[in-house]
Amino acid sequence: MIAVELRKLVTRPRTWVSIAMLTALPLIVAAFLRVTGIGPRPGQGPAFLSQVLHNGALFPAAALALILPVFLPVAVSVVAGDSIAGEANFGTLRYLLARPVSRTRLLVAKVTASAAFVFLAVLIVAAVGFAAGAWLFGIKPLPSISGQSIGAQDATWRTAVTVLYVGFSMLGVGTVAIFFSTLTDSPLAAALGALAVLVTSQVLDLIDAASAVQPYLPTHYWLAFVDLFRNPVLWHDVVRGFGIQAVYLLVALGAAWANFTTKDITS
């Protein structure tokens, strides 16, 4: 069943169109930076962008920081929100389950396919970001945010952990969207549900009145991967970020499973 879902994912044009759009945004930004040479003032604007002008090696991380707040979670919500509700919407869910495919197996396959989409998207954005950064800005030893320089090998693993971290954060979003996808027969409603959670989290993260709950918000530590480029690495927030996402992921998966395996399929 997992193989079937992966096949559906890679043979569906939507998958590649959305990844192409995700990749295009950082490329457009890179083109503007290259042509004008005007970066954001240090400490302002998206993470790493001011340093990218001097060193393309930071561009993969900068590209991920560009798509992370809005574009990537929207894409993940749409794809993961479609997982069960999309089948219901096409009328294929009842036929799949009557094959029979057990509901647990179908859910596992859907989660796997959503995870595959997340990592495919993040990896491609990072890889294209690396190529574009090298071509447009050149690769030099990284000056870390804290001043000392980071060697090429060092930069590679930091970028790899960044890819993993961003991917894992998006899995949290994806599983919330999958949970909503088991609740409704409308893929749009499921995506909207997941986005509602994220927007609420991002708004609460900005207001002081909500400071008590901020450390537990799903989006709170999303940009903590910036700390990976300090010397020495500041692990605290990254580790907390992984932990918080793991909790959201497990709760959302458990809720999705409990709901999907007991509900009447009337679509």
Place this chain on the structure above:
Amino acid sequence: MTATAIISTRGLTKAFGPRLAVADLNLTVNEGDVFGFLGPNGSGKTTTLRMLLGLVYATSGTIELFGHRIPRDASLVLGKVGALIEGPGFYPHRSGPANLDLVDSAGSNSGRDRKSRIDEALERVGLADSGRLKVGAYSTGMRQRLALAAALLRRPRLLVLDEPTAPLDPHGARSMRDLIAELASDGVTVLLSSHLLSEVETICNRAAIVDRGRLVAQDEVARLLAPTGQLWITTPDLDKAETLLRRAEGPNITERTTERLALDPGNMSPDAVNELLVCSGVRVLELTIERATLEDIFLRLTADGRDVDDRG
């Protein structure tokens, strides 16, 4: 009767909130049956079919398919069942064969003979030359036939068909009925829900009628359609016939139209009535023994045309 029960439900009940969709349903479909499942809209037919396939969970009661409990043992027996429930469900951006390939890969079937089974199923429903056309561009009839092909993919022993001819034009409906009859003669058991009572009369050997979730009749079609006891006589000599019959012992004329008489023959047999008329010079064009139609029975047993809800 030594027939093996393929489907057997006992006290099957389903409540959606406070509303009973199916109430205490005892349904038995035997091997080889072409079983008609009738009822007005909202009478619980589709809900029952969904429960048989493990899609909707019963509130109480039991279901056995091939002697196995549903939904507990669904994975053991549903592989022997082909289903068409509430219309086709396909990925519109893929071709018909690609859809069948995906749906077949989803079960735990071996992929070895998949290609040949897909070709065979497409051939059988007359879609062999559909090629790479995407399902989104199919006509309603083609989609319905593709759905039947999907149901036939694994050479099922039981077909559950929810109003299979409803969206089809007369030609399509005829070939669908022919195909169902052909499958039945190959030994496939068929459970067929339908609104088309003449269709059920034609192709089903047994039938059940449900109303508001309750079973109101379940019998062989031939027995449901037993003679009503009334005779119809068509003749140009109506007056003469009426006089003769009124004079005879037993017959009782119940109705007269411009060319026909209806009568309850009482203790006279239909052939004796015919002899009496013909020997007295009445030109009998036609003498028929009236049988109830399923429509009569249906309308008598089910409450008149109110829609409880869209769900069938």
